[in-house]
Amino acid sequence: MSKTEITAEPGIPxxxxxxxxxxxxxxxxxxxxxxxxxxxxxxxxxLALTIDRYEVRNGGAWRYVNTDAEGxxxxxxxxxxxxxxxxxIVQTFEFEGAPGHVCLQSATFDKRGGKTLMRTVSAFQSVxxxxxxxxxxxxxxxxxxxxRLAELLTRLQAS
Amino acid sequence: MATDRLSLVFxxxxxxIRRAILTRLAEGEATVAELAAPFAVSQPAISKxxxxxxxxxLISRNRRxxxxxxxxxxxxxxxxxxxxxxxQRFWDESHERLDDLLAAMQAGxxxxxxxxxxxTAKGSDDEQD
Numbered sequence: 001m002s003k004t005e006i007t008a009e010p011g012i013p014x015x016x017x018x019x020x021x022x023x024x025x026x027x028x029x030x031x032x033x034x035x036x037x038x039x040x041x042x043x044x045x046x047l048a049l050t051i052d053r054y055e056v057r058n059g060g061a062w063r064y065v066n067t068d069a070e071g072x073x074x075x076x077x078x079x080x081x082x083x084x085x086x087x088x089i090v091q092t093f094e095f096e097g098a099p100g101h102v103c104l105q106s107a108t109f110d111k112r113g114g115k116t117l118m119r120t121v122s123a124f125q126s127v128x129x130x131x132x133x134x135x136x137x138x139x140x141x142x143x144x145x146x147x148r149l150a151e152l153l154t155r156l157q158a159s
Numbered sequence: 160m161a162t163d164r165l166s167l168v169f170x171x172x173x174x175x176i177r178r179a180i181l182t183r184l185a186e187g188e189a190t191v192a193e194l195a196a197p198f199a200v201s202q203p204a205i206s207k208x209x210x211x212x213x214x215x216x217l218i219s220r221n222r223r224x225x226x227x228x229x230x231x232x233x234x235x236x237x238x239x240x241x242x243x244x245x246x247q248r249f250w251d252e253s254h255e256r257l258d259d260l261l262a263a264m265q266a267g268x269x270x271x272x273x274x275x276x277x278x279t280a281k282g283s284d285d286e287q288d
Contacts (some may be wrong), residue, residue, distance in 0.1 A: 004250045008243060010169035015246075019254050023261040031257055031264075041256035044249060131165050134246045 008134065013124040015134070018117065025109040025116040029086040032107065058083045062091070078102075093122070101129045164216075168235045171215035176200065177208050184218060184231035191227055 004019045021028045031037045035054040043049050043066060052063040063077040075096035082090050086109040093103045107120040124130040171177055180194055195205040209229055212218045216235045221228050 004247070004254050006243065006247050006250065008246075010173040017250060019250075021254075021258065021261055023265060027261055027264060028257075031260060037260065037264075041260050042253055044252045045256070127166065127169070131169075134243065 008130070011127060013127045013130045015122045015124075015130060017120045017122075020112065021116045021118060022114070023116060024114065025086045025111050028116045028118060029084075029089075029109050032089060033084055056080060056084050078105075095133065098132070101125065101133070103129070103133065164235070165239065167215045168217065168239050171211050171217055172239075174208065174211075176205075177212055180205070180208060180212065180229075181217060181231060181236075184229060188228050188230040191229070194229065 004017060007016045008014075031041065033054075033056045035051040038054070039049050039051055042064075046069055048067040050065045050067065052065065054060075054062045054064075056062075057080060060080045061077070062080070063075065066074040066076075068074075077094055077096060078092040080089070080091045082088065084090075089105075089107040091105050093105050094101065102125070104123045105120060107118060110117045110119070122130075124133065172181075176198060179197070183189060183194060183197075191202050191205055191209065194209070195202045198205065209218065209220065212229075213220055217232055218229050219232050221230070
């Protein structure tokens, strides 16, 4: 089973994420750009995802809304820069609950035999923006656990 | 956890020597001399690092006889870990769902694209943990 690697270095307003998928890059790219497919996987199962618009082209806008079990809604929106392709999807990302705190994201899909290595880089306007985004934007139940502590230290040690 | 405290903890963690000190302290408390031993830096330099770690709440310091003992305080690290764990869980779960979708697509079982997206997402509510 593949694992999503997330690196958030102290003091640098970026998050880098890598993940390998057992599928051709065109398919992984399609799952990221076809709203009918996106809605089937983006976000945890207990958050409903509704896509308002998803104009996959240079200058195209996108917007979707997450609804939790209590009926709270969280809107996100942005714009595609350049025509999205498996070589790169470049887009802005903004949580409507914190307008103006816009993040620039770029995703690439590299062929690895029959598999695909996806790498996304998110650049925030400040470390504070990044930390707040991670802390609040994707809020869910958290399980505190001792093993996570050891994992974090190992990860920080290796960086 | 307040963002300013998070910044303080991250700032303290930004230095490789301070991370190595924390890793050593995860095995048990130690004196300044013991902490300085593996590094090519002076004890006063180590003391400065310990001060930064103490200000971030990552360690506590006590005097025993003539030696100053440092001890790891796990809570701030646990909070930082929880901070990242939320994000990690969001994407772990999304990508596991994407794995399933990609497998289904390759098996030729692609879903009807005309299906109502909201209904799709809501339909899996009963599978939540």
